[in-house]
Amino acid sequence: xxxxxxxxxxxxxxxxxxxxxxxxxxxxxxxxxxxxxxxxxxxxxxxxxxxxxxxxxxxxxxxxxxxxxxxxxxxxxxxxxxxxxxxxxxxxxxxxxxxxxxxxxxxxxxxxxxxxxxxxxx
Amino acid sequence: xxxxxxxxxxxxxxxxxxxxxxxxxxxxxxxxxxxxxxxxxxxxxxxxxxxxxxxxxxxxxxxxxxxxxxxxxxxxxxxxxxxxxxxxxxxxxxxxxxxxxxxxxxxxxxxxxxxxxxxxxxxxxxxxxxxxxxxxxxxxxxxxxxxxxxxxxxxxxxxxxxxxxxxxxxxxxxxxxxxxxxxxxxxxxxxxxxxxxxxxxxxxxxxxxxxxxxxxxxxxxxxxxxxxxxxxxxxxxxxxxxxxxxxxxxxxxxxxxxxxxxxxxxxxxxxxxxxxxxxxxxxxxxxxxxxxxxxxxxxx
Numbered sequence: 001x002x003x004x005x006x007x008x009x010x011x012x013x014x015x016x017x018x019x020x021x022x023x024x025x026x027x028x029x030x031x032x033x034x035x036x037x038x039x040x041x042x043x044x045x046x047x048x049x050x051x052x053x054x055x056x057x058x059x060x061x062x063x064x065x066x067x068x069x070x071x072x073x074x075x076x077x078x079x080x081x082x083x084x085x086x087x088x089x090x091x092x093x094x095x096x097x098x099x100x101x102x103x104x105x106x107x108x109x110x111x112x113x114x115x116x117x118x119x120x121x122x
Numbered sequence: 123x124x125x126x127x128x129x130x131x132x133x134x135x136x137x138x139x140x141x142x143x144x145x146x147x148x149x150x151x152x153x154x155x156x157x158x159x160x161x162x163x164x165x166x167x168x169x170x171x172x173x174x175x176x177x178x179x180x181x182x183x184x185x186x187x188x189x190x191x192x193x194x195x196x197x198x199x200x201x202x203x204x205x206x207x208x209x210x211x212x213x214x215x216x217x218x219x220x221x222x223x224x225x226x227x228x229x230x231x232x233x234x235x236x237x238x239x240x241x242x243x244x245x246x247x248x249x250x251x252x253x254x255x256x257x258x259x260x261x262x263x264x265x266x267x268x269x270x271x272x273x274x275x276x277x278x279x280x281x282x283x284x285x286x287x288x289x290x291x292x293x294x295x296x297x298x299x300x301x302x303x304x305x306x307x308x309x310x311x312x313x314x315x316x317x318x319x320x321x322x323x324x325x326x327x328x329x330x331x332x333x334x335x336x337x338x339x340x341x342x343x344x345x346x347x348x349x350x351x352x353x354x355x356x357x358x359x360x361x362x363x364x365x366x367x368x369x370x371x372x373x374x375x376x377x378x379x380x381x382x383x384x385x386x387x388x389x390x391x392x393x394x395x396x397x398x399x400x401x402x403x404x405x406x407x408x409x410x411x412x413x414x415x416x417x418x419x420x421x422x
Contacts, residue, residue: 098415100411100413100414
């Protein structure tokens with residue numbers, strides 16, 4: 001992903017929590033493809049579930065996405081993603097995984113939804 | 123039930139922390155293979171420190187610190203993390219270090235040997251609090267808590283062992299520090315012409331046949347290998363040929379060269395994918411990366 005590509009798309013900001021510390025830039029998911037894209041999703045909670053079902057923090061209304069598809073968890077400075085036994089699995093940079101520690105600019109694919117993980121400044 | 127494979131250290135030779143290796147990681151060899159209730163640890167490179175920390179967290183949730191530890195060999199990058207493996211210091215930890223032949227305690231002695239002198243490390247092996255014992259695989263294979271563990275000697279200076287884990291029809295092979303290119307049936311031809319198919323030794327093909335996941339030494343690019351013949355490690359691209367001949371489903375290219383930055387590892391994997399496409403091989407090949415876990419479900 002080039003910086004030009006990063007800057008070229010219009011985005012809408014969807015906050016999954018209320019308050020941002022004034023001195024921190026949050027970790028983000030940028031949704032690039034799939035229903036809802038493009039949008040930017042700050043990861044402010046310690047646990048965030050992605051799926052198409054009601055009541056998840058990041059909802060993707062797609063038949064290729066399971067109701068509770070994956071969970072992103074924070075453990076100190078480390079964020080990881082875990083597949084919640086979804087139908088179509090979780091791909092990190094194209095590799096199917098059960099779980100993975102996330103790195104800046106990792107591409108996450110859940111069904112037809114594609115996200116880019118961006119590490120914040122803490 | 124499931125087999126889980128988690129990468130705690132994927133680097134070869136020497137730890138490589140730093141910005142250039144953040145994505146794949148800089149810890150030396152350590153891979154965890156576990157079922158829902160039994161844990162195996164392949165090698166004790168620096169990645170085992172983080173694994174130990176995770177086991178300590180699990181212990182707070184009531185999970186006992188128990189592990190069966192299998193070493194490919196005792197070169198530094200495969201044992202240097204053990205002195206920093208926190209469970210080794212707990213009196214209620216149960217750690218078993220395996221040899222291969224009946225009565226073989228060589229790996230146990232080599233592991234403990236690195237902690238015999240205070241000149242090298244401030245804690246002696248005999249002062250570790252855990253219950254650490256030596257066991258063996260009975261000369262060929264052993265069933266441990268429902269998982270059949272077998273081994274195969276492979277090509278590396280001083281020797282190295284590959285391990286195979288089988289449960290519920292699933293098969294995982296850990297095969298690091300193996301200069302596969304040196305023992306190809308057509309080694310000379312394959313070295314002179316990288317484009318020709320590489321014929322792998324039958325013993326290794328049979329050992330990895332049908333593996334759901336093969337974690338294997340793919341330290342070098344084709345160009346790097348030309349300068350490092352006899353150093354004990356493989357061209358990553360040769361794993362494509364092995365996977366094709368043995369019907370392997372997924373390959374994790376492992377033991378990345380310490381000189382390879384993240385972008386270099388990615389190019390190395392891209393070269394493997396290009397070779398697979400050129401040879402018409404259907405295999406999922408990826409670069410082993412710290413923190414990734416693969417799940418292989420099976421029926422009991």
